[in-house]
Amino acid sequence: MTEADDRVEVASEPRPVAVGVDGSAESLAAVEWAGAHAVSHDVPLWIVCARRKPLGAADGQEPWPQEQLHAAHRLAAGLYPSLKITEDAVCESPVKALMSVASEAGLLVLGSRGLGTVEGFVLGSVGLSVIAHTRRPVVAVRGRMPAGAAAETGPVVAGIDPHDRHADVLDFAFRTASAQRRTLRVAHAWSVRALYSYPSALPEPRMTAQAGRQAQQALEETLQPWRERFPDVTTEIWTEGAAVAPYLLQVASDATLLTIGRRPRGHPFPTRIGPVAHALLHHSPRPIALIPHA
Known part of the structure; x- marks a missing residue:
């Protein structure tokens, strides 16, 4: 050799x-x-x-x-x-x-x-x-998974933004779902305030529905090549105009794993991990996978 x-x-x-x-x-x-x-x-x-x-301690x-x-x-x-x-x-x-x-x-x-x-x-x-x-x-x-449906059949959840870097998150989530023979639930929360010039304005139902359809279409397009690579994985799309962390906690309430992305820091301090990751780490009872991306 x-x-x-x-x-x-x-x-x-x-x-x-x-x-x-x-x-x-x-x-x-x-x-x-x-x-x-x-x-x-x-x-x-x-x-x-x-x-x-x-410091200075002798061996033993x-x-x-x-x-x-x-x-x-x-x-x-x-x-x-x-x-x-x-x-x-x-x-x-x-x-x-x-x-x-x-x-x-x-x-x-x-x-x-x-x-x-x-x-x-x-x-x-x-x-x-x-x-x-x-x-x-x-x-x-955080702790041991409770006995019952979540531990046995709960889905893998991936929280992504189709307009941001998401390949590493989806790769980990699809591989995990495939290996464990679980459903993959892909979730995205979009901001209704982004539809308006004035943040205090209330969203109109027509525009909210349109934004929801656009988010659904974007996720469908994002997932298409991954579905072809992992035909054994059943996928679901969840999207809603809502705050990201609370929505992901809701979507992953029955999950076996919640997967999100994060941007690694170049210096050991400070230890910022982003508000969404921080909130999920403190409030989710489910295991959370944090996947680095550039």
Whole structure:
């Protein structure tokens, strides 16, 4: 085998689904979700736990968080016996650890409210900073999915603007829906105020209906090539003149996953992720996939 062949073989290896754990219930819920996603896409699961080594501390003064890793490994192996699982303890600050892991993984999964003893691993500004700046898809999982229809048959929802960059969002959403054999619901909220020169003016029903038809047509045209690429995926189009975040929360009320786009930041600070993504991360009980785009 030539050197070029070696490069091709290595490049073709599937990237794992990585999940950060800290011993909290939220991070274990993330392990469950990440394991299911890895199984459906036939890729390995990579469980990672990090701790910040105190400045000047001698080796052995602070134990590695092996208990959290082993607990997460046992959970994933029990749920998905055929899944290839690796675990990794990283001696690094949480943000740097997660950013490094995300660069090597195909997808990074985080619990949205980590409350464990490993300082800030998936908690607050650390998780938001990683979401804002990594150029890999990140899924935030708030908690375990409830038993019932949403967990078993809930759709994948993709929130897009057909006039903005959306290819990466639709690619992730279609692939996920296809792998999990779920319906894909594509949603778009358009502003009725954009129809008027004066923001305080009330929309006329005729113009509102016309805008709705235009939005529907734009989404139909946007989805046509994706429907041809993924003929096994049943798609639905939802559109309405409404505020974006509340509308997406409504559309995804029965979803197994809500997928949206985001623009990565070039500098570690500030950790702005946009008002819609911020609102959804704080209010959606469903897992949210944030897909970077330029």
